[in-house]
Amino acid sequence: MSNRSAISVVFALHGAVAGSLATRVPWIQDHLGLGPTILGMALLCPSIGAFAGMPMAGRLAHRFGGRAATRVLLAAWCGVLALPALAPAPAWLFAAMLLYGVTAGMCDVVMNAHALTLERRLRRPIISGLHGLWCVGSLAAGGLGVLAAHARIDARLHLGALAAALLAAGIVAGRGLLPDGTAPGAPAPRRFALPGRPILAIGAVGFCATFAEGASADWAAVYLTEVAGAGPGLAAASFTVFMSCMAATRLAGDRLVRRAGPVAVVRGGGVLAVAGGVLVVAARSPLPGMIGFALIGVGVATIVPLVFAAAGNAGPSAGEGVAGVATITYLSGLTAPAVTGWAAGALSYPAAFAMITGVVSLMTVAAGALRPGRAPAPAVSGPGAEPAAEPALDTERPGHRGAVPGRRTG
Incomplete structure (x- = not known):
């Protein structure tokens, strides 16, 4: 294999x-x-x-x-x-x-x-x-x-x-x-890897995306039932549609990143998610609401993978960077359903998803945090290790096909 x-x-x-x-x-x-x-x-x-x-x-x-x-x-x-x-x-x-x-x-x-x-x-x-x-x-x-x-x-x-x-x-x-390669002289990660400023900036983008994802996944069926008048079967199907759209977009996401770069993909996804949020807020029948949730799913689908990639390249080590943003995104996924429910109870379901649309807008504005660094990767040795002399690659240039986000050292 x-x-x-x-x-x-x-x-x-x-x-x-x-x-x-x-x-x-x-x-x-x-x-x-x-x-x-x-x-x-x-x-x-x-x-x-x-x-x-x-x-x-x-x-x-x-x-x-x-x-x-x-x-x-x-x-x-x-x-x-x-x-x-x-x-x-x-x-x-x-x-x-x-x-x-x-x-x-x-x-x-x-x-x-x-x-x-x-x-x-x-x-x-x-x-x-x-x-x-x-x-x-x-x-x-x-x-x-x-x-x-x-x-x-x-x-x-x-x-x-x-x-x-x-x-x-x-x-x-x-x-x-x-097989593992090891970096000579690399320090051991801290027992508790507290995120640094670059990781927090990247994590903020992930927080916004995961917030919209968690709220939509947990509340789409309820929203379509209470606001758009959907029947039980159609409302339940909304979750499957949402997750299927996310899966399909993620499977195509690597090709999009090769062509446009991570920042452009995040911003484009943010625009789609905002459009979906507006459609959800305005929907008063099931079909527009389901289309809106599908657009949110497509828009946020690639964000968490790209956030993990950016953090892995920005942190002192891949594991420490990923751990930092993963903790932030888990926090978002934990709080999103509850905050959405509180907002819906205090105001209304459309008002709650108007708030979520605003959160996605912030994600779009903050997408520059995922711009790759330009520093060369440190030398590594051992089976399967990366060659020491290879420079970091630039995925921000459209049309560059063999690239991944550049690795920043710290």
Whole structure:
């Protein structure tokens, strides 16, 4: 299996784990007899776990190597999928969901850092397409989960068998990951990687995109029902349309970056997302509303992959840079649904999405933070390492096809 195929499978498997558990939450709620408050606390635990684990991921990758860290954390992430359904009581569920979040966040950081190392080796953008495969894996596993739920299959059996299958696939894929190169004299990342000013600027762009993504994904069906008068089936389909548009755009995103550069792609996506937000706010029937949400999905789809790429090149190390922006984007994804609900309750649903449209506008204005640096990459050695003499590549020049964002040293 080639390095590119291996990391592609890793991203698809990570998405599959996330999509699988989401479909069986109702079974877990019914099995443990959980009320809305307790269930809400349980669903908050993965985000808390991710916040705790992400800042340590770079140090783990530095100590054991990105390849080994990715293999071990992906295996842990696949294995943990079975635990929430096996929890005998709420306290055990909280512990399982915390562990689920820790492994999810740490695996997210190291696999993105590993992908950026491969991207620099290949000298062409691949990160957007990998995130597209994450969406494909999530949608496919989610569809399988819907079928399992419809067939009334016990979630312990479903998630346990799926965890074993995904774990086996992850072990096979891990063998094909890029061998590690090491930078002579490179300092070890801090135990808790606090983002620096360049990472905060890049993370602000990611925060805006993830805010719009999280709000739209969680509230599209409710909005279409309450404001646009959509029936239950059409409203539920809006999420699938939204995620499918994001997946398709991410799969095409690398080609767009090669042609136009990351800043132009972010600004173009921002314009589309703003147009979608305006359409959602104005919509009073289902079709315009669904088109609006689809445009938001297309507009923000490539932003998070590009933010990860920019941060990986701007940070002291790829893992530390990715950890910084990943923490910021997770914070955004955690707060967006709640803030949207508060705004809708205090004002109205259209007013809430007018606010979200304003957030996307800020993302468009701040897109320059993703402009690649011009510094040459530091020398590295070891199997699969990048050549020391290669200069950083310029992806801002339209038409440049073999480029990735230039690496800034710090």
